[in-house]
Amino acid sequence: MKGKASSNQFYSILIYLFGFLLLWEWLKPLKVLTDTGDLTYFILFIVLALTLSYFRVHYLLSGTVKSVFILVALHALYFQGSLLGLAWLGEFVKDVWRNLGLTLGRDWSGLSFVYRSLLFFILLWLMTYLIQYWLSVRKAILLFYIMTVTYISVIDTFTEYEGDRAIVRVVVFGFLLMGLLALERLIQGEKLNGLAANMNRHRWIVPLTVMLGVSSIVAFAAPKADPLWPDPVPYIQSFAEGSGGLSGVNKLGYDTDDSQLGGPFIGDPTVVFTSEVTREHYWRIETKDMYTGKGWEQSIDEEEGVPFASGEEIPLSFTAENEERDLETENVKIEKGYSHVVYPYGVKNVTGNEEGAFEFLPVKEKIRSLDEKGEPVNLGEYALTYRQPSYSQKGMRAANEGQEAMQVPEFVERYTQIPASTPQRVKDLAAEIAQDKKDWYDKVRAIEGYFEKEAFVYDQFDVPVPEEDQDYVDQFLFETQRGYCDNFSTSMVVMVRSLGIPARWVKGYTEGEYSRQIDSQYKLYEVSNNNAHSWVEVFFPEVGWVPFEPTVGFSSNIAYEYDLDVPDTDEDQVPVPEKEETPKKPLEPTEDEAAGGGFSFKDVWETIKTFFAENWGKILAGFLLLAFAAVMAYIFRRRWLPYYLIIYYRRRKSEDIYSEAYISLVKQLGRYGLKVKDGQTLRGYSRYIDSFFGTHEMTSLTNRYERTLYGHKPDHEDWVKMRELWENLIKKTTG
Structure with a gap:
């Protein structure tokens, strides 16, 4: 029984090892394409995360261990002093808080290296979780394998990274891993265990390994045919450089x-x-x-x-x-x-x-x-x-x-x-x-x-x-x-x-x-x-x-x-009729009020006191829920307010609807983070908005708005024509 368990454990470790090797291929191009100096901590984090997943460590303990490792790695990479000291931790918290504001403001270039490394650790955390799910639960890795092959191919084609060896490694590791997982699915489906399961594993893995090894050697040794089509990359890049000719894309x-x-x-x-x-x-x-x-x-x-x-x-x-x-x-x-x-x-x-x-x-x-x-x-x-x-x-x-x-x-x-x-x-x-x-x-x-x-x-x-x-x-x-x-x-x-x-x-x-x-x-x-x-x-x-x-x-x-030359014309003065004032009648009490029956402030007050005494817990909970809902609605008003404004202005029929709608749009853009700068004109602001979203909708809306400011009275047809542009633009602020 001990030998059977050891065999099962060996194949499980082998499956996780191939999963790790595939994920490692995603990190190798980073040293070539970015200014990342050392990948050691990121690789160790992947090993740690997969190890914890393999041993089925409780998620609370696993999460704590990963979090501590991330803090240790960030301290070793970017901070000085003792790991147990609070000075670096306070500096780290301030850096994360500042970068969260930059993230919300979409200022990607201003993000610090500490914050970027933290985000990369979180990304690897999610990736290892998906790897563990595909390996242990689904026992299918085809999607991740296709993503890896595509990633290496694109990086090799469009950058200076040489992916020749990487693509061979990915093919070998990927097919071995998919073969092992396919075998595990068959064993589970047939409900095999013990000696029968181990014999099937041995019979499966040996020919699979030999087939992949022989095919790889033959592929390297065999003569290579010349490509049937010319390399499309220079052709595509020529467009980006403005040399695509008449049918190309120029700058x-x-x-x-x-x-x-x-x-x-x-x-x-x-x-x-x-x-x-x-x-x-x-x-x-x-x-x-x-x-x-x-x-x-x-x-x-x-x-x-x-x-x-x-x-x-x-x-x-x-x-x-x-x-x-x-x-x-x-x-x-x-x-x-x-x-x-x-x-x-x-x-x-x-x-x-x-x-x-x-x-x-x-x-x-x-x-x-x-x-x-x-x-x-x-x-x-x-x-x-x-x-x-x-x-x-x-x-x-x-x-x-x-x-x-x-x-x-x-x-x-x-x-x-x-x-x-x-x-x-x-x-x-x-x-x-x-x-x-x-x-x-x-x-x-x-x-x-x-x-x-x-x-x-x-x-x-x-x-x-x-x-x-x-x-x-x-x-x-x-x-x-x-x-x-x-x-x-x-x-x-x-x-x-x-x-x-x-x-x-x-x-x-x-x-x-x-x-x-x-x-x-x-x-x-x-x-x-x-x-x-x-x-x-x-x-x-x-x-x-x-x-x-x-x-x-x-x-x-x-x-x-x-x-x-505009001729002077006397405008006809239309007299406005004076309103006749209607004398107000004094309020007279009803018969019940005169008699003193049917209504009593004292009875109403007693009823209210009794209701609150019996339901104060529910009222407090409801009030807290409403307050929480109101706070959340206010915080996330940027996401839902545009839809309310669209419905609101669709129903409006007044003459000044366009001016009101335009001002509402400017306020919403400000909530989105695109505020009007001091001294900036509406036309300059509109061009800034259009360059941000890649449209010319704001410029068209601003031109029409300025006409209204200088005496051009918009009619309902004007609003109907511009409403589609207005709605398209304000919807973009919900993202």
Whole structure:
């Protein structure tokens, strides 16, 4: 009997040993892929946990032993002094408490190594429990085996870790373990014991071991065939590096080549420059005028640039200046070297290259910095002086084809050009949108608002490349109806031009992400590759080039001069009728009250005292339960409050429902941890929210909210259109 028990114990230990070896393979890549210096304590913890599980130690004692081991290991790894001293333990508790706050705030980069090691020990604790469950209870390890093979394969493929030997070890240990567990299931199913069980184990394990050993040797010695397919990893990585070609996934950012538009993009948070500004505005770089059906090029070869010194007036004019506006100065600090200068509308001069000069390229309207030899040079920082432009609505509405600026054939041809191959339905759509509009301004604004009205979707990922015989604008307008700024801006330029109105394509950056308030006047913004953008400029003869923003979820912060002649009208005063006051009747007691019967305060009080005396225990317990429920509901209100708000605002019918809903959303985002920073504007805050969740919902909601603040009365239809975006965004705060 003793020999039988020893044999059973041997196979049980063998099963746990193979389980340990499989789990060990998960730890080995850590020394290569992370800055983990020593895995000894983690390996010893796995051995300890599996040993306690094998001997069926009570969970309270087992948990205590594991906890003590974790504390000893953490002390040995990160703390000085005596293990029995309280100084390190207090420091450890403070570190865990601080890191719990960082965890709740999703500040993963700020977590300490002590806290990370503690979490890793807890993860190993859970893994050993699962291993013990699979080995002892389920007697099936296939799921964990598949996970291990997948893990090693992925790590070997995409990292510097060499998993050739590891995958062989996993195959050998895994098949041996699965074979032993399969045998144990058969023995249990057939209810074999004693000598019969041991004989079956010996007969099973010997041929299994020999088969695995021979197959492994043959596999190593046999000649290897060349792969049938090329390695896909460089192909995939080329997309991440922005070299995937037309069908690949490129990174966002400014690029001079726009001849082939289309295809998906991935975000790139690399900061290009920081700016100290007084107000938000777009940063302009260059314009392009010739649409090819696939992208943008220049119709005129670049002529010689116009040089000017640092601080001199730039030979560039967009529109008539408003001398009543003060000149403002803003500073730009370059993080990623470019020789071009980013500048706001209304720029007057640029300083910061005293040793060299600047050059204005009139065809592109691009400004470059040059060194002493006249070669392009990258600047570290520069300052810009500008006067914020305003655009006269009266002048824009007065625009027509017969004005003097429209009598220059070269100008008209250049900025109303569209390819002969442009599908007729693109032109028909533009004519349909503008058919009821009398002047250029209303036509342009109608086309600008068409994309939001027809629910076009802003998307950087699910964006196809046009086929060889397909027009870029036609594909966007009539097939996909989803894309990013290039799709929206190019489509608007082509439609405006089809109406005979001069327009051009502009490239640059949006205002960037708000960072902090520098002083009472200046704010610091970070502009990254994610802020690269394109928009539209339309020419009005009496005004000049006016920017427009057709991309859904974006706003160019354009200042219009509301100088239209509005006739004075006397509003009819509707008299409000005075309310007639109805004299109040004195309250008279009922017959029962007058008689003194049927009601007595003394009887009610006695009844209440008796009820509390008989049920005080239940009342106290109920009160404590309600208090506990109220506290828990308050603590976890972030998770359930959005659903209540959704139901609440679905039933509301008031005119100011949108403003109330937007404020509720901002409060809920604050509870989620995304609070508005001091000095941060709503637009900057909305872009921060959208970058956090990877959407443009908050920007669209903010734009509509700001319209309500400036006099646009929202109706119920406005709320219905935006409610879906509002609900989608507020639901994301429940996670």
